Amino acid sequence: MNPLILTIILMTVFLGTMIVMASSHWLMIWIGFEMNLLAIIPILMKKYSPRAMEASTKYFLTQATASMLLMMAIIINLMHSGQWTITKVFNPTASIIMTLALAMKLGLTPFHFWVPEVTQGISLTSGLILLTWQKLAPMSILYQISPSINLNILLTMAVLSILVGGWGGLNQTQLRKIMAYSSIAHMGWMTAILVYNPTLTMLNMLIYIMMTLTMFMLFIHSSSTTTLSLSHTWNKAPLITTLILITLLSMGGLPPLSGFMPKWMIIQELTKNSSIILPTLMAIMALLNLYFYTRLTYSTSLTMFPSTNNMKMKWQFETKQITLLPPLIIASSLLLPLTPMLSILD
Amino acid sequence: MALVHKLLNGTCILRKCPKPSVALYPFLGTRFADYCSSSLQKPAAVPGKASSQRKTEGDLQGHHQRDVALDITCPEEKPEVSFDKAIKDELKNHFWRLKDDIVNRWIGPEGRPLHEVLLEQARVVWKFRGKEDLDKWIVTSDKTIGGRSEAFLKMGKNNQSALLYGTLSSDTPQDGESSRSGYCAMISRIPRGPFERKRSYDWSQFNTLYLRVRGDGRPWMVNIREDTDIIQRKNQIYSYFMFTRGGPYWQDVKKKLYLYVFVRVYLKYKFLKVKLIPFSKFFFSNQGRIRDAQYQLLLDKISSIGFTLADKVDGPFFLEIDFIGVFTDPAHTEEFAYENSPELNPRLFK
Numbered sequence: 001m002n003p004l005i006l007t008i009i010l011m012t013v014f015l016g017t018m019i020v021m022a023s024s025h026w027l028m029i030w031i032g033f034e035m036n037l038l039a040i041i042p043i044l045m046k047k048y049s050p051r052a053m054e055a056s057t058k059y060f061l062t063q064a065t066a067s068m069l070l071m072m073a074i075i076i077n078l079m080h081s082g083q084w085t086i087t088k089v090f091n092p093t094a095s096i097i098m099t100l101a102l103a104m105k106l107g108l109t110p111f112h113f114w115v116p117e118v119t120q121g122i123s124l125t126s127g128l129i130l131l132t133w134q135k136l137a138p139m140s141i142l143y144q145i146s147p148s149i150n151l152n153i154l155l156t157m158a159v160l161s162i163l164v165g166g167w168g169g170l171n172q173t174q175l176r177k178i179m180a181y182s183s184i185a186h187m188g189w190m191t192a193i194l195v196y197n198p199t200l201t202m203l204n205m206l207i208y209i210m211m212t213l214t215m216f217m218l219f220i221h222s223s224s225t226t227t228l229s230l231s232h233t234w235n236k237a238p239l240i241t242t243l244i245l246i247t248l249l250s251m252g253g254l255p256p257l258s259g260f261m262p263k264w265m266i267i268q269e270l271t272k273n274s275s276i277i278l279p280t281l282m283a284i285m286a287l288l289n290l291y292f293y294t295r296l297t298y299s300t301s302l303t304m305f306p307s308t309n310n311m312k313m314k315w316q317f318e319t320k321q322i323t324l325l326p327p328l329i330i331a332s333s334l335l336l337p338l339t340p341m342l343s344i345l346d
Numbered sequence: 347m348a349l350v351h352k353l354l355n356g357t358c359i360l361r362k363c364p365k366p367s368v369a370l371y372p373f374l375g376t377r378f379a380d381y382c383s384s385s386l387q388k389p390a391a392v393p394g395k396a397s398s399q400r401k402t403e404g405d406l407q408g409h410h411q412r413d414v415a416l417d418i419t420c421p422e423e424k425p426e427v428s429f430d431k432a433i434k435d436e437l438k439n440h441f442w443r444l445k446d447d448i449v450n451r452w453i454g455p456e457g458r459p460l461h462e463v464l465l466e467q468a469r470v471v472w473k474f475r476g477k478e479d480l481d482k483w484i485v486t487s488d489k490t491i492g493g494r495s496e497a498f499l500k501m502g503k504n505n506q507s508a509l510l511y512g513t514l515s516s517d518t519p520q521d522g523e524s525s526r527s528g529y530c531a532m533i534s535r536i537p538r539g540p541f542e543r544k545r546s547y548d549w550s551q552f553n554t555l556y557l558r559v560r561g562d563g564r565p566w567m568v569n570i571r572e573d574t575d576i577i578q579r580k581n582q583i584y585s586y587f588m589f590t591r592g593g594p595y596w597q598d599v600k601k602k603l604y605l606y607v608f609v610r611v612y613l614k615y616k617f618l619k620v621k622l623i624p625f626s627k628f629f630f631s632n633q634g635r636i637r638d639a640q641y642q643l644l645l646d647k648i649s650s651i652g653f654t655l656a657d658k659v660d661g662p663f664f665l666e667i668d669f670i671g672v673f674t675d676p677a678h679t680e681e682f683a684y685e686n687s688p689e690l691n692p693r694l695f696k
Contacts, residue, residue: 002696048694049641050630054576117575120646171455173463173548174646226646228464228551295460306465 012039020137055121069101088148105138109160119180128216161188166288204262231305245301252290258335444540468673474508487530492519497530511664533652546573547648554675557621558668561590573647584628640684
């Protein structure tokens with residue numbers, strides 16, 4: 001794409017999210033969501049193919065529906081409170097509708113069906129922006145209305161998301177779909193703790209974004225979109241193979257990697273609030289996630305997968321440059337000892 | 347046993363389905379096809395069964411068996427009349443498939459362990475060894491728009507292959523809006539999961555289509571459709587040509603008469619040929635027109651494959667298919683055979 005136009009579109013995406021995060025007027029928030037949606041459509045269709053067109057259409061339809069529901073909730077809130085400032089939601093109906101709208105935007109169950117399809121249809125870079133940047137805006141609104149969210153609905157959606165994210169990713173061989181299901185599961189973890197301690201939602205979001213960024217950068221570097229092509233990285237760049245291992249295990253939540261930190265904090269916070277069964281269930285369902293990450297590491301890093309001579313010649317394809325990979329690797333694997341510094345997030 | 351009856355009597359298994367309804371309402375169309383083929387089978391089965399049963403029993407056991415009662419029915423041919431039982435069976439079947447689906451999901455992709463799926467380099471997707479394999483295909487021709495081509499599908503000799511045969515006729519239907527006619531096609535049914543959920547094939551680790559066919563010299567088109575949820579993409583097809591060798595349609599060797607006769611006779615009983623078509627060669631077309639902007643065939647969501655004959659030559663045709671598979675050709679490195687040019691499609695290069 002023309003670099004000037006690409007810059008303008010990316011700036012609009014950035015501006016849309018910033019408007020959502022920084023506004024105090026409900027209408028500006030809605031405008032920010034729409035700006036974000038309209039500007040990200042050309043990003044999703046950057047590498048045009050009929051599949052990318054289908055993915056962008058699905059994304060647009062679901063996000064536009066969610067924006068419509070959000071607008072309805074805003075208007076009901078206006079009716080009952082008489083003012084546009086985003087403080088708390090004054091009516092339970094408006095709160096429920098707003099929660100459902102934001103769940104659609106995030107990709108929580110039962111509104112998760114678009115996430116694997118859209119992520120699979122677009123290029124790796126667009127998928128990266130979709131799964132990391134696009135989650136910031138809805139999560140910030142959920143953070144701001146967290147005192148008035150209906151706990152039952154949110155917890156049901158969260159637990160179902162963790163289950164669906166684990167179960168759905170189980171026998172995928174396409175890497176983008178695996179990342180999509182991992183995103184669904186992580187969103188579940190984030191929203192489960194939202195009502196009890198929103199700070200931990202932000203922590204989980206930060207760590208999740210860093211880990212997903214790292215994973216996508218590694219996939220972009222090896223230009224691999226399937227498990228089979230990822231299993232040939234030992235041929236091309238053995239160090240990348242090790243990094244994939246570390247980052248995947250970190251995403252699975254294994255101590256002593258930094259992916260364990262948010263899960264530990266969330267389970268601790270939930271047990272402090274006297275819910276024992278819920279974190280047990282969540283931890284057990286996170287094992288499904290860990291299972292398919294470990295299976296991916298098995299075929300990629302722990303075994304030298306057989307490959308044809310053709311694959312060994314992959315050096316002739318250009319290596320893509322990855323920006324910021326070393327700090328991202330450090331951030332996604334070694335941050336666990338910094339847990340006592342959580343208080344800076346308050 | 348029913349198959350033996352039909353082959354003895356020369357009855358053809360008629361498998362036809364109206365094309366527009368299949369295209370527009372794939373879900374309904376598939377059901378429609380089930381009812382179509384089964385309802386057409388039933389009248390053929392009943393008279394054929396009685397007469398051939400008489401014939402076989404008479405042949406095998408001599409004159410004193412001629413007075414065998416005609417209303418002895420074969421167990422598998424008894425017509426099912428109980429509606430409730432059929433519904434219950436259908437539900438049970440679907441729940442059983444759902445249970446299998448859940449268990450298979452636990453085992454790995456498509457019900458096999460992951461390492462087996464990843465290491466696989468060749469897979470037979472469709473083979474023709476029995477009547478149930480024929481049920482996975484729909485045969486259409488231009489009869490649906492009013493033309494006069496006919497196409498039939500039956501099992502070949504010894505149940506080792508499927509034979510698609512018929513007559514092509516390019517007489518246009520006189521309905522005032524069709525100007526061309528004369529096509530026959532065999533399309534695979536979309537794979538379905540429990541409760542008729544649409545499924546798709548994932549061939550992303552393969553790069554070549556492997557066909558073992560015997561044709562009659564006519565050029566066939568292999569069409570692949572991708573799985574999609576939006577109806578605007580229902581007519582997008584990726585196609586390539588499959589040229590079969592030999593048969594009675596050679597035009598250029600007529601001069602050397604002795605050679606023509608020799609060649610014709612020799613080729614009539616030729617061996618099954620293997621056709622390898624790399625997926626990178628498939629070109630994109632929408633609504634039957636090849637588009638200027640060409641896109642690569644993405645292999646992770648394949649819905650159906652089809653063979654079409656539309657070469658404007660009237661007359662009989664046949665295509666014998668042994669199996670259809672996919673495999674990884676290690677020597678094939680091409681990703682996509684066609685380029686887009688800025689003159690024809692400037693928006694792709696902005």
